[in-house]
Structure formats: C-alpha cells, structure tokens
Amino acid sequence: MIPIALPFLNTEEADAARDVILSGWVSQGPQVVAFEREFAALVDAPFATAVSNCTTALHLALVAANVGPGDEVITASHSFIATANSIRYCGATPIFVDVEPETYNIDPLRVAEAVTPRTRAIIAVHQMGMPCDLPALARLAHQHGLILIEDAACAAGSEICVNETWERIGKAHGQITCFSFHPRKVITTGEGGMLTTSEPEFDRKFKLLRQHAMSISDTVRHGASQVVFERYLEVGFNYRMTDMQAAIGRKQLTKLADIVARRRKLAAAYADMLGNIEGLRLPFEPSWARSNWQSYCVRLPDWVDQKTIMQNLLDRGVATRRGIMCSHREPPYADGMHHDLHNSELLQDHAILLPIYAQMSDDDQARVGDTLRMELRA
Ligand SMILES: *Cc1c(COP(=O)(O)O)cnc(C)c1O
Numbered sequence: 001m002i003p004i005a006l007p008f009l010n011t012e013e014a015d016a017a018r019d020v021i022l023s024g025w026v027s028q029g030p031q032v033v034a035f036e037r038e039f040a041a042l043v044d045a046p047f048a049t050a051v052s053n054c055t056t057a058l059h060l061a062l063v064a065a066n067v068g069p070g071d072e073v074i075t076a077s078h079s080f081i082a083t084a085n086s087i088r089y090c091g092a093t094p095i096f097v098d099v100e101p102e103t104y105n106i107d108p109l110r111v112a113e114a115v116t117p118r119t120r121a122i123i124a125v126h127q128m129g130m131p132c133d134l135p136a137l138a139r140l141a142h143q144h145g146l147i148l149i150e151d152a153a154c155a156a157g158s159e160i161c162v163n164e165t166w167e168r169i170g171k172a173h174g175q176i177t178c179f180s181f182h183p184r185k186v187i188t189t190g191e192g193g194m195l196t197t198s199e200p201e202f203d204r205k206f207k208l209l210r211q212h213a214m215s216i217s218d219t220v221r222h223g224a225s226q227v228v229f230e231r232y233l234e235v236g237f238n239y240r241m242t243d244m245q246a247a248i249g250r251k252q253l254t255k256l257a258d259i260v261a262r263r264r265k266l267a268a269a270y271a272d273m274l275g276n277i278e279g280l281r282l283p284f285e286p287s288w289a290r291s292n293w294q295s296y297c298v299r300l301p302d303w304v305d306q307k308t309i310m311q312n313l314l315d316r317g318v319a320t321r322r323g324i325m326c327s328h329r330e331p332p333y334a335d336g337m338h339h340d341l342h343n344s345e346l347l348q349d350h351a352i353l354l355p356i357y358a359q360m361s362d363d364d365q366a367r368v369g370d371t372l373r374m375e376l377r378a
Contacts, residue, residue, distance in 0.1 A: 002364050004319045006357040007183045008259055009248075016247040023243075028211070029219055031246035036194070038253050043170030045177070045196035047203035050246060051210050054153040054180030056239040057193035058086035061176040062121065064205040065147040067092045071120040075151075076106045077328040078344035079125045083151050084327040092120070096328050096338035102284040104297065104324065104347055105132035112140055114339055121147040126155035126169055127324060128353075129186070129294035130285065134160055134173040141174070148174030154294035155179070156187055157260040161288040172198035181245070186259055186292050186358075187252035189245035212236040262358040263293040266365060270296055270354065273369035277378040279303065296356045297323065299347065304376065310352060312375050318368050323351030 020031055032050050040048035051057050067073060069091035075083055077096035087094040097110035104127045111122060122141055124132050134150070141148040152158070155169040156179050170177045179185075181192030195206050211217060213236035216228055271282055279301025285291055300306060310320050326344045327333045355368055 001317045002319060002355045002360075002368060003357070004321055004353060004355050005184055006359060007188045008252075008255060008358045009188070012251045013248045016251050017244045020244045020247045026244055027218075027242050028240040028246075029243045031243035031250065032241050035241075035246035035249045035253075038250055039170075039194055040196060042253060042256070043168040043177075043196055045170050045172060046198045047196065047200065049195045049203060049206035049210065050241040050249075051193045051195065051206075051239040052241055053182065053191045054151070054178050054193040055082040055086060056210075056237070057178035057180075057195045058082065058123065058149070058151060059089050060206050060209055060237070060239060061149045061178055061195060061202075062086060062090045062092070063209060064202050065121055065149070065176070067120050067147075070118065072116060072118045073121045073123055074111050074114050074119060075123040076125050076127070076344070077326045077333070077338060077341050078104065078324050078347060079127065079151065079327065080153070081325065081327050081330060082153070083123055083125055084333055087123070088332070094327070094333070094336065095119070096333075096336070096341060096344075098339065098341050098343045099127070099347070101343045101347065103130055103132070103286065104128060104283075104351075105130060106137070108133050108136035108140060110339060111137065115140075115144050115146070119144065119146055121149055123149045123151050124174065125151040125153075126158060128283075128297055129154045129158045129292040130283070131155065131158050131160040131169055131289040131291070135162065138173060147176070150174045150177040152177045153180035153182075154185055155292060156181075156185065157256045157292040159290040166290065170196045172196070175199060176202060181249060181252070184294075186263065186294050187249070187256055189241070189249040189252065192241055192245050192249060209234075209236040210239040212238060259358045260292045263356060264290070266356050266360060267291070267293040267296055269362070269365055270356075270369065273366070274298065274372065277301075277373060277376055280376065280378070293356060295353045297351050297353050299323075299351045301376065302350065306350060306352060309375055313371055316371050316375075318371050319355060321353040323348045323353070
C-alpha cells in the first residue's frame with residue numbers, strides 16, 4: 001500500500017526527545033525558546049511564538065487582533081475546518097468567499113467584494129502549501145484597514161517572489177502568519193504550531209496569552225534567586241508547546257530545505273507523468289510562487305466519479321484523499337452568510353490528492369502514475 005503521506009522522522013528526532021525527557025524540564029522551556037529563534041531566522045521574521053497547534057495559533061492571532069462578536073472575517077470555505085472554527089471561537093462571523101480554480105487559493109477579487117463596515121480581518125490560506133496572492137491581499141487589507149492573517153498551516157518552506165526576491169512564507173507579508181506541525185504537514189512535532197509577526201505588540205500578546213496571561217513566566221520564576229509572585233491580569237489560554245516537541249521541531253527545521261527539494265522533484269515528476277491525460281487538470285504554480293507541495297492535488301476529468309476512482313486506486317494499493325473540504329457544507333456553517341462558492345464545491349467534488357512524501361521512491365511514484373492512468377483509461 002502506498003500511503004497518502006508519511007512524516008520524515010528518524011532516530012535524530014527520537015534522540016532529541018529522549019534528551020529532553022531525561023533533562024527534567026519537559027514543558028515549555030529552553031527548547032521552545034531555541035525553536036522559536038531558529039524558526040524566525042529560517043523565515044526571516046523578527047518574532048516567532050510556538051504554540052500547541054495551528055488552530056490555537058489562528059485563535060491567538062484573532063484574539064491579539066481584537067476580533068470579537070459582531071466582527072466579520074473574510075476567509076475561504078475551501079480549507080480545513082480549523083480556519084473557520086478559529087473565527088467562531090472569537091464570537092466573530094466567517095464570511096466565505098470563493099477560490100481560484102487553478103491555485104485553489106482565495107480570490108482577491110472576491111475578497112474585495114465581501115468587505116463591509118463590519119469586516120475586521122482576512123484569513124488567507126496558502127492551500128496545500130501553494131502561496132496565495134499576498135501582494136494583492138496586503139494591498140486590500142491596507143486599503144480597508146484590515147488585519148491580514150496568513151493560515152500557513154501547510155506552507156512551511158514555501159516561497160513567494162516579492163520585488164524580485166524569493167522570500168519564505170512567514171516573513172512579514174501579512175501582519176501574522178500561523179503554521180502547523182501536524183504529521184500531515186511537511187515538518188512535524190506530532191502536534192504543534194507557530195506564529196510569526198514583525199509587530200512587537202502582537203508578539204508580546206501571543207507570549208502572554210498562550211500561558212494564561214501569567215505576568216512572570218514559569219521559566220523566569222524557576223531561574224530567579226528571589227521569591228516572585230505572578231499575576232493573571234486577563235483571561236488567557238494554555239496553548240503551550242512542550243520542550244519535547246520543540247526539540248523534535250529543531251531537528252525537523254534542519255531538514256526542511258531537503259524535504260522541500262525532494263517534494264518539488266516529485267511534483268515535477270507527477271507533472272511529466274500525468275501531463276497528457278485528457279481532462280485531467282494538474283495543479284498550477286504561478287511564476288511568483290514556489291510551493292512546498294504539502295499535497296499534490298489533481299482535478300479529475302468531469303466525466304468520472306471521484307469516489308469510484310478513489311476506491312479503485314485503493315483496491316490497487318494507492319491511498320488518495322478527496323479534494324479539500326468546504327466548511328460551508330458542514331452543519332456548524334450551513335446557515336452562514338457566504339458568497340458564491342462554485343469553484344470551492346467543484347474542487348471538493350472533483351479533485352483528489354495523490355501520495356507525496358519525501359521518502360517516496362521513484363518506483364512507487366511511477367506506480368501511482370500508472371495506476372491512475374489505467375483507471376482513467378488514458
Ligand atoms: C492542518 C490545517 C490547520 C490546522 O492545523 P493544526 O495544527 O492541526 O491545528 C489549519 N488550517 C489549514 C489550512 C490546515 O491545513
């Protein structure tokens with residue numbers, strides 16, 4: 001069976017976690033501080049804050065941006081449900097707009113149409129690692145005084161060309177960028193998340209609110225020679241990452257460039273293999289974007305049934321997943337206010353994700369290509 005994805009972990013990560021376990025300090029501590037410093041350096045962001053996952057990162061981003069009841073946040077329905085849920089956690093209303101059919105990313109023109117006097121923020125998703133049109137979205141946000149939050153859950157290692165320079169996602173393009181280290185993403189800490197920003201006030205809030213707004217952190221208290229008492233001046237959360245996860249993450253960071261290079265090779269090979277199948281549409285990478293290929297998503301010919309193809313592939317030992325979900329089709333969001341979501345629904349119903357992971361062999365990939373070609377009778 002060829003799986004849809006595999007984390008890229010080995011004894012290096014196991015040893016790193018073991019060392020932390022034996023050190024006596026296992027929750028948020030020195031490893032988290034080092035992981036934040038190294039992640040910030042990697043994406044060229046002034047500040048980074050590690051948290052328990054990307055859902056909590058998105059929640060903290062919205063709380064720090066003062067999003068609350070009565071506010072609207074424009075985002076894509078065509079995303080994992082965490083994006084929409086983070087908006088609901090604040091009592092705010094997600095306003096779903098459609099995506100572009102070629103990139104699967106939020107369409108800046110649709111965002112512009114959806115702005116109202118109640119709009120406070122935009123959450124733009126770099127879907128499956130493909131950078132969305134950040135310059136256009138940043139212009140819109142600036143023009144309307146909105147906060148631009150990037151859901152970069154899938155986009156660690158993805159790049160965008162700005163002013164003729166390639167920059168990693170996470171450098172301050174929007175105000176706040178949120179990453180995930182879930183095993184389905186390109187680097188993993190089991191569960192984990194990261195926020196980057198260039199605004200010191202946001203960074204201060206993230207670090208305060210992730211540990212119950214404690215005025216003096218436990219690491220500082222632990223190292224102090226004087227007795228100090230902490231205060232809790234507002235309602236915060238427990239969104240901490242553990243030092244075991246951070247130690248794993250630091251090892252993963254050293255491999256990120258190689259992992260992305262391998263995935264880009266695999267994506268190019270898929271394009272060669274599948275390029276001439278009638279009716280099959282391959283993912284599109286704009287000239288100003290370099291995806292990390294967190295997923296490789298193809299749109300099936302209109303005349304085939306998605307579930308039948310997926311079942312036949314599974315019967316032949318190839319795991320796939322259907323296209324990215326649409327939140328507005330799930331019960332919590334079914335009655336919500338949203339704009340035309342034609343492309344989003346089309347892509348959920350007609351796209352499938354093919355196996356892709358750094359340790360995938362060329363032979364296994366060829367088998368996926370051959371099997372899909374056979375199923376499509378191409
Ligand atoms: C995975 C994912 C999330 C959630 O990340 P977690 O770390 O699992 O909370 C949010 N948004 C998108 C687009 C994702 O793919």
